[in-house]
Amino acid sequence: MKPLLFCLDGNLALQAGLAARARLQPAACQLRQFPDEESYVRVLSDVQGRDSVVLCSLHRPNSLFIPLCFLMENLRELGSRSVGLVAPYLAYMRQDQRFHPGEVISARLFAALLAPHIDWLVTVDPHLHRIHDLGTLYPLPQRVVHAAPALATWIASEIARPLLIGPDSESEQWVSEVARLAKAPFVVLQKVRLGDRQVAVSVPDIERWREHTPVLIDDIISTGHTLLKTAEHLQQSGMRPPVALAVHGVFAEHAQRELQAAGIQAITSNSISHASNAIDLSELLAHAIEELAP
Numbered sequence: 001m002k003p004l005l006f007c008l009d010g011n012l013a014l015q016a017g018l019a020a021r022a023r024l025q026p027a028a029c030q031l032r033q034f035p036d037e038e039s040y041v042r043v044l045s046d047v048q049g050r051d052s053v054v055l056c057s058l059h060r061p062n063s064l065f066i067p068l069c070f071l072m073e074n075l076r077e078l079g080s081r082s083v084g085l086v087a088p089y090l091a092y093m094r095q096d097q098r099f100h101p102g103e104v105i106s107a108r109l110f111a112a113l114l115a116p117h118i119d120w121l122v123t124v125d126p127h128l129h130r131i132h133d134l135g136t137l138y139p140l141p142q143r144v145v146h147a148a149p150a151l152a153t154w155i156a157s158e159i160a161r162p163l164l165i166g167p168d169s170e171s172e173q174w175v176s177e178v179a180r181l182a183k184a185p186f187v188v189l190q191k192v193r194l195g196d197r198q199v200a201v202s203v204p205d206i207e208r209w210r211e212h213t214p215v216l217i218d219d220i221i222s223t224g225h226t227l228l229k230t231a232e233h234l235q236q237s238g239m240r241p242p243v244a245l246a247v248h249g250v251f252a253e254h255a256q257r258e259l260q261a262a263g264i265q266a267i268t269s270n271s272i273s274h275a276s277n278a279i280d281l282s283e284l285l286a287h288a289i290e291e292l293a294p
């Protein structure tokens with residue numbers, strides 16, 4: 001029997017894509033909040049003796065974490081043989097060390113809370129910066145899907161004469177791979193983070209790329225300030241308005257509005273459901289799921 005596929009984050013398009021490509025059977029659950037914000041979760045499919053897969057990007061981690069744990073443990077109590085998690089966006093990966101004395105290393109602690117509930121994990125380009133192996137945080141069967149081939153295909157078909165730009169050294173791992181696959185030139189800029197919402201970006205001499213279309217590549221758009229600052233500097237250097245490609249469109253606070261106001265076209269993958277989704281990851285995710293699902 002096909003494993004059942006539950007979707008907790010409302011990404012129904014991705015659920016349908018995965019069900020078709022990874023031979024999973026869509027299943028239903030209900031999630032709501034009580035007036036005091038406690039979570040109510042109900043499984044509406046028969047899971048007895050079945051393997052279950054839960055699709056849930058963790059872009060709103062604090063509000064999704066409790067329902068996700070409730071659902072996964074409930075699936076076991078109701079007789080599910082196994083529970084795998086497909087979290088295309090994995091949260092709490094950026095605070096992977098104590099930058100200031102006394103800070104919580106949330107990447108490690110969040111993983112320690114989540115891992116005991118899952119049998120296997122599939123995610124997309126987790127923000128592995130100082131920790132290079134996801135298995136260090138999640139010591140269980142897991143696959144990391146890389147969105148680079150899908151981003152490169154989109155660029156090759158949509159942008160004439162692209163110049164790929166990584167806003168900071170962290171982004172080099174993504175931009176260099178996308179550039180290789182798209183057979184396009186790339187540059188990496190220097191960024192200094194001044195706070196949660198403040199960044200400063202410096203641009204090297206990009207005179208010779210004037211005739212190219214700048215394509216910013218990053219793993220995450222959160223507040224959008226990294227992209228906004230980068231675009232501002234590119235504009236001052238006489239470049240055309242950039243297209244911004246990111247794997248994960250978190251779009252925290254007013255990010256979407258501010259990017260639009262700055263004339264930046266944001267394009268994202270469907271790791272998180274959003275109006276900017278133009279890059280479908282279901283095929284790449286389906287391969288990874290088929291390797292792990294029983």
Ligand SMILES: O=P(O)(O)OC[C@H]1O[C@@H](O)[C@H](O)[C@@H]1O
Nearest residue numbers: 218220221222223224225226
């Ligand atoms: O500037 P915002 O959008 O808030 O944050 C996203 C950036 O912060 C970094 O960790 C990510 O790799 C990305 O460059």
